[in-house]
Amino acid sequence: MNSRLRSLFVCSVLAAVAGCSTHADRLRGVRAEFYGGNLDRAIAAGEVGRARHKEDADVLKLDRAMIELVSGRPREAERLLREMRDRFDYLEQKSVTEHAVAALTDDQRIAYAGEDYEKILIRVFLAITNLMAGGGDAGAYALQVADKQQQIIDAGTDESGKNPKLKYKRVAFGSYLHGVLREETHSNYDDAERSYRQVAEWEPGFRPAAGDLERVRTGRHSEPGNGVLYVVTLVGRGPYKEQVAEAPTTVSLFIADRIISHNASRTLPPTVAPVKVPRVVLSRNEISSVRIRVDGRDRGATETIADVGRIAVQQYEEIYPTIIARAVARRVLKKGVVYATKEVVRQADNPLVNLAMDVGGIAWEAVEDADTRCWGLLPDKIQVRRVELPEGEHRISLGADCGGRACGPEYSKQVRISEGRNTYVLAYFPGPQMVGKILAGGADEAP
Secondary structure: OHHHHHHHHHHHHHHHHOOOOOHHHHHHHHHHHHHOOOHHHHHHHHHHHHHHOHHHHHHHHHHHHHHHHHOOOHHHHHHHHHHHHHHHHHHOOOOHHHHHHHHHOOHHHOOOOOOHHHHHHHHHHHHHHHHHOOOOOHHHHHHHHHHHHHHHHHOOOOOOOOOHHHHOOOOOHHHHHHHHHHHOOOOOHHHHHHHHHHHHHHOOOOOHHHHHHHHHHOOOOOOOOEEEEEEEEEEEEOOEEEEEEOHHHHHHHHHHHHHHHHHOOOOOOOOOOOOEEEEEEOOOOOOOEEEEEEOOEEEEEOEEEEOHHHHHHHHHHHHHHHHHHHHHHHHHHHHHHHHHHHHHOOOOOOHHHHHHHHHHHHHHHHOOOOOOOOOOOOEEEEEEEEEEEEOEEEEEEEEEEOOOOEEEEEEEEEEEEOOOOEEEEEEEEOOOOOEEEEEEEOOOOOO
C-alpha cells in the first residue's frame, strides 16, 4: 500500500510541475514574429515577456536592440546595447546571496550576466550599429571585441588551475572592422595589416583576408575616382538555448542515492525528476550567403567573417562540464537537506511521515528548471563582401543564396559612393526573405 501511495504522490507532483515554462518556451513567440517580418508584433511580444517575467528583462532588451537595428533605428539599438554591455560587466561580480538561493532552487534565481559569446557579440553589434548610425565610435567598439575576448580567457582559470576557455574560438569581426577603418585613413596601413593578419589567423576560412593583406601592403585603399562598398549581412537563424534532461547524470544520481539509502539509517528521496540543464542549439538554415548585384551586374556573394552559431556552441561546450557539476551539486545539497531534516524530525521513522518527506524532496527537485535565457535573435553567421566602385550613385540589390541557387526575392537600395571612402550596407536574411530594411551608413569622418 505504501508503495502505491508513494507512486500516486510522485505522479501528482510531476503532473503539477509539468506545466512550468522556461525562457526558451517564451522566446518562441518573439522569434516567430521576428523571422516572419512582423517587427511590431515581435516588440510587443518581448514587452509582454519583460512585464511578466522580470528575470527575462535583460535578454529581451538584447532582442529589442536587434529589432530596432533592422527596423532602421540604429541609434536606439546602440543605446540598448551599451546598457547591456555595462550591465553584464557589472554582473560579473558574483552575488553570494543570489548563488546561495540558486543552490536551493535553480540558476534562474541568479541575475543573468550573459554567456561569454554574448558579451563579445554585444561589442560586435555596437560597432555595427554605430556604423549604421554614422557615428565615429565604431573603431573603439571594434577594439573592445578583442579586448573583451582576452579578458574572458584570462579570467577562465578554475579552482583546479585549468582554463577551459583557452580553447575558445575567437571572433574575428572586430579585428576585420578595425583593419577596414584604419585602411580608410590612407595612412595607417601598418595597423590595418596587423588587424588583417589576426583575421587570417582566427578565421582561416575567410578567403578575402589574403587579398586584404596584399592590398594594404601596397598601400592602396582604392583606385583614384573609386570608393569602397562593404556589404555586411546577418545570415540565418542564430543559436538559442533549450532545456535538456541529462540522462547519464540522472541515472548516476539514482544509483548513488539507492546505495546510500540502502546503507544509511535514513532513506533519500528517490531521483525521479531528471537533472535539467540548458544546451546551446543551432537552428536549421537553408540560406548559405547573400548574392550582390550592383547596377544590375553580379558582384559575387558575402562570405563568413564570424560563424556565430559555431562559436556559441564551441564556447558553451567548453564550460558544459561546469554547468553539469553545478546542477549535480544543487541536487546533492537538496537531498542532504531532506536527509538532515529526517535526522532531527520526530516521528521520521513513521512510514507516512517518511513518505511525506520523500515526496516533498521529489517535488523540490522536480520544480528545477534549466536557465535557458539567451540572446535569441542573433544571426547564425555574420558575412561581408568588399566591392570597389566608381564614385557616384549605385543601385545595390541583395538576394538570398541557398547553396549556389537564388532562393528568394531581391531587395534593393540606392547608395552613394564617395572617392576614397567606405560606405556600409547592412541587411538581415534569417531565411530566403529579408527581415526589416537595408541600412546604409558610413563614418562621418575617417578614424
